[in-house]
Amino acid sequence: MPRIENDIKLDFKDVLLRPKRSTLKSRSEFTLFTTVHKHYTVDDWLEFAEKHPECLESVAVSTGTGDGDFEKISAVVEAVPQLKYICVDVANGYSEHFVHFVRDVREKFPSHTIMAGNVVTGEMVEELILAGADIIKVGIGPGSVCTTRKKTGVGYPQLSAVIECADAAHGLGGHIISDGGCTCPGDVSKAFGAGADFVMLGGMLAGHSESSGEIIEKNGKKYKLFYGMSSDTAMKKHAGGVADYRASEGKTVEVLYKGPVGDTIRDILGGVRSTCTYVGAAKLKELSRRTTFIRVTQQLNTVFGNDS
Numbered sequence: 001m002p003r004i005e006n007d008i009k010l011d012f013k014d015v016l017l018r019p020k021r022s023t024l025k026s027r028s029e030f031t032l033f034t035t036v037h038k039h040y041t042v043d044d045w046l047e048f049a050e051k052h053p054e055c056l057e058s059v060a061v062s063t064g065t066g067d068g069d070f071e072k073i074s075a076v077v078e079a080v081p082q083l084k085y086i087c088v089d090v091a092n093g094y095s096e097h098f099v100h101f102v103r104d105v106r107e108k109f110p111s112h113t114i115m116a117g118n119v120v121t122g123e124m125v126e127e128l129i130l131a132g133a134d135i136i137k138v139g140i141g142p143g144s145v146c147t148t149r150k151k152t153g154v155g156y157p158q159l160s161a162v163i164e165c166a167d168a169a170h171g172l173g174g175h176i177i178s179d180g181g182c183t184c185p186g187d188v189s190k191a192f193g194a195g196a197d198f199v200m201l202g203g204m205l206a207g208h209s210e211s212s213g214e215i216i217e218k219n220g221k222k223y224k225l226f227y228g229m230s231s232d233t234a235m236k237k238h239a240g241g242v243a244d245y246r247a248s249e250g251k252t253v254e255v256l257y258k259g260p261v262g263d264t265i266r267d268i269l270g271g272v273r274s275t276c277t278y279v280g281a282a283k284l285k286e287l288s289r290r291t292t293f294i295r296v297t298q299q300l301n302t303v304f305g306n307d308s
Contacts, residue, residue, distance in 0.1 A: 106132025142181030166195025185271025
């Protein structure tokens with residue numbers, strides 16, 4: 001018989017952070033980190049390493065778990081030894097094959113930092129950490145160009161997923177990434193407040209000069225394509241099309257061109273710094289200890305719209 005869990009699960013839109021008395025006068029610094037998609041070749045990585053050696057300390061190489069992926073990731077890491085981070089990236093982290101793959105990567109690369117995901121429950125976080133992962137990617141379906149929930153009915157409200165998975169990971173000395181669901185700087189703060197050690201952004205960073213893809217001009221306006229990596233667009237580009245046994249679980253959208261990403265980054269970091277001062281967190285790692293969420297039915301006054 002199907003069952004329904006009675007406790008209510010929450011998304012970022014369902015809560016606000018309650019301010020607390022604070023003695024802080026300044027705001028903190030943050031570091032950006034990039035995980036590169038898994039479709040680049042060994043030659044692509046060698047070229048990147050030659051042109052941008054200063055970036056390699058803050059870049060992770062990604063891999064799937066399909067045929068030939070273990071050999072490919074091994075070749076990339078051996079060709080570019082400066083890479084210290086490996087991300088084992090699949091949409092569904094609930095397969096035994098995935099756990100075995102993570103264990104094999106750990107055995108092959110004992111000194112590298114391994115990220116793995118995606119999952120949304122504490123017990124799977126624990127299993128992946130015990131298999132050798134250091135950082136678990138949390139989120140199924142919350143992304144702006146993800147259609148997994150629509151196509152499969154599977155998912156978990158992101159705020160609750162982060163709270164529960166962070167608790168499981170930290171108990172074993174691991175960390176988590178909140179992957180998806182952020183629509184504004186306040187959501188990034190909520191993810192950190194819920195216990196995330198990293199927050200992954202897609203839609204908020206789409207449409208900038210630094211984003212991949214060409215600029216499209218329509219009716220005097222400029223756009224860039226943004227698509228999920230399980231979308232028809234991505235699979236046609238990287239895998240020759242959607243396999244006949246599966247459905248596309250991502251969409252392709254045209255995002256208004258936003259120019260250089262610097263202003264957006266400053267807006268996000270400024271919001272998170274302000275959150276820290278509102279709740280009295282002197283450092284980012286203190287934010288979760290200073291966070292109290294309050295449930296709300298409405299976050300914003302939208303009389304003049306909700307774009308700013």
